[in-house]
Amino acid sequence: MNNEAIRRALTLTGIPLGLAALLAACAVGPDYQRPDVATPAAFKEASQAAAGWFPAAPADALDRGDWWTLFGDAELNALAQQVQVSNQNVAAAVASYAQARALVAQQRASLFPSLALSGSAKRSGGGAGTTGAGNTLSVAAGASWEPDVWGRLSRTVEAAQASAQASEADLAAARLSAQGELATNYFSLCDADTELALLDKSIEGYDRALTITKNRYDAGIAAKTDVLQAQTQLASARADRVTLQGQREQLEHAIAVLIGKPPADFSLAAAPAARALPAPPAVPLVVPSALLQRRPDIASAERAVAAANAQIGIQRSAYFPSLSLSASYGTAGSRVADLFNASNSLWSLGMSVAQTVFDAGATRAAVQGAEAGRDAAIARYRQTVLAAFQAVEDQLSSSRALAEQTELRKTASEAADQTEQQLLNRYQQGLVSYTDVVTAQASALSARRTLAQLAANRQAAAVALIQALGGGWHIETP
Numbered sequence: 001m002n003n004e005a006i007r008r009a010l011t012l013t014g015i016p017l018g019l020a021a022l023l024a025a026c027a028v029g030p031d032y033q034r035p036d037v038a039t040p041a042a043f044k045e046a047s048q049a050a051a052g053w054f055p056a057a058p059a060d061a062l063d064r065g066d067w068w069t070l071f072g073d074a075e076l077n078a079l080a081q082q083v084q085v086s087n088q089n090v091a092a093a094v095a096s097y098a099q100a101r102a103l104v105a106q107q108r109a110s111l112f113p114s115l116a117l118s119g120s121a122k123r124s125g126g127g128a129g130t131t132g133a134g135n136t137l138s139v140a141a142g143a144s145w146e147p148d149v150w151g152r153l154s155r156t157v158e159a160a161q162a163s164a165q166a167s168e169a170d171l172a173a174a175r176l177s178a179q180g181e182l183a184t185n186y187f188s189l190c191d192a193d194t195e196l197a198l199l200d201k202s203i204e205g206y207d208r209a210l211t212i213t214k215n216r217y218d219a220g221i222a223a224k225t226d227v228l229q230a231q232t233q234l235a236s237a238r239a240d241r242v243t244l245q246g247q248r249e250q251l252e253h254a255i256a257v258l259i260g261k262p263p264a265d266f267s268l269a270a271a272p273a274a275r276a277l278p279a280p281p282a283v284p285l286v287v288p289s290a291l292l293q294r295r296p297d298i299a300s301a302e303r304a305v306a307a308a309n310a311q312i313g314i315q316r317s318a319y320f321p322s323l324s325l326s327a328s329y330g331t332a333g334s335r336v337a338d339l340f341n342a343s344n345s346l347w348s349l350g351m352s353v354a355q356t357v358f359d360a361g362a363t364r365a366a367v368q369g370a371e372a373g374r375d376a377a378i379a380r381y382r383q384t385v386l387a388a389f390q391a392v393e394d395q396l397s398s399s400r401a402l403a404e405q406t407e408l409r410k411t412a413s414e415a416a417d418q419t420e421q422q423l424l425n426r427y428q429q430g431l432v433s434y435t436d437v438v439t440a441q442a443s444a445l446s447a448r449r450t451l452a453q454l455a456a457n458r459q460a461a462a463v464a465l466i467q468a469l470g471g472g473w474h475i476e477t478p
Helices: 003-023 067-071 075-087 087-109 152-217 224-258 290-294 296-319 362-428 434-468
Strands: 112-126 135-146 324-335 345-354
Touching: 067 152, 067 434, 075 087, 075 152, 075 224, 087 152, 152 224, 152 296, 152 345, 152 434, 224 290, 224 434, 290 296, 290 362, 362 434
Parallel strands: none
Antiparallel strands: 112 135, 135 324, 324 345
16 A cells, blocks of 8 residues: 555545544433432431440441341351352352343443454365366465444443442342341351250259159149149150251251352351350441442442443333444565565455434334333332331331340240249148149240340341341442
8 A cells, every 4th residue: 555545545534533523422322310209318216226226336337248247146247258258159140140240341341442463374276177276375364343323332341341330239239148047047046046045954854843743742742633744844845845946957058058068068057055146236327328339239230220221221212323443454466475575465444324214103102112111120229228217117126026025025935934933842741732733834935936036036127127228338429
């Protein structure tokens, strides 16, 4: 290619290149703005929680991410760390996020020209008198580029970026869900251990009571029905223990799966009988507007709106012509030396424009569909925010109610224990029937188990509140 040819080529392509650069900044479609949502100034239940059920805690208590450390349980801390790296649902979310990031890189690459290099070698021949026999060698380089004149490609990258950010939020939500489920199952297992210890103690007492009743029956002091009632109570308590042991085993299996292990390869030692679950930790509250930055499900829903908004621009770009530029340069000859001969060079520059003239309203329908998709995404985002506010209010209310119940149940359990002991003493003196003793023992055991269950429920409510507040995750602010 001589200098004059290059000058003419640049002149021919300079105008469309300049026009493409000028129009590339004018992306079609609406620029994204985060949808407005009605946000209360404070949680309604927080005013009552401030009376003592949830005292203030350091502001960074959840910001460190390892929110489960608030419970001060070394076993829970170790299990939660395994969820981070071994839970298969989390692993799937990690892979989905990596896939979304790769898609962003793929879409961004479409903004730049693509280059290609090709070469060929061919030998031909024939019988006597055949012409055209010989070697043919060629080398060529080509380039093509679709200028982002109407912003279709940039809107596509924008949509991919928003989808990747939504995938990142989904990853955080998967982690938070798995960690919360682990903590809840762990505290339920601790409750099962506590109740098993209570049942073991009661079974020992029922066994002694049966022995006493048999002795009284043998002495002619007690009726046969007293022995039968004692046997029934002892057998029922043992049956309850079998049921509870089965529940504990299922909780242990669930924990194994959450940390990515087969149930057969995992076991969790029973908690010491004397160890009761402590009071739940103080969970730092945030203002409702902070949930928009803290909850991964809200962030995911908001990023979905951004992706849907970009789709409008992508569809609107179909109203405008598409422009593509191409260039190629190569050489050809019968020998390798000929490939370096300027007289054998071939070149081309090209520009193509395409415009849909009639599509029976298909483009308009696609734009309307994209706009409807954005409106639906906005509605889902606002509903997600409302559900988040409800979840926090529900857990604040539940936590307060459980704290109040604990104090009342503690009083009831202490009274039931005293009643059980007094009636057993009176029965041994022949002052009351054994039916009264059985009723008192059943009530005392039920009160003790209820108190243990409340302790686990309070821990679970604290976990649910932390999940409702978004755990230890924050959205990256652009």
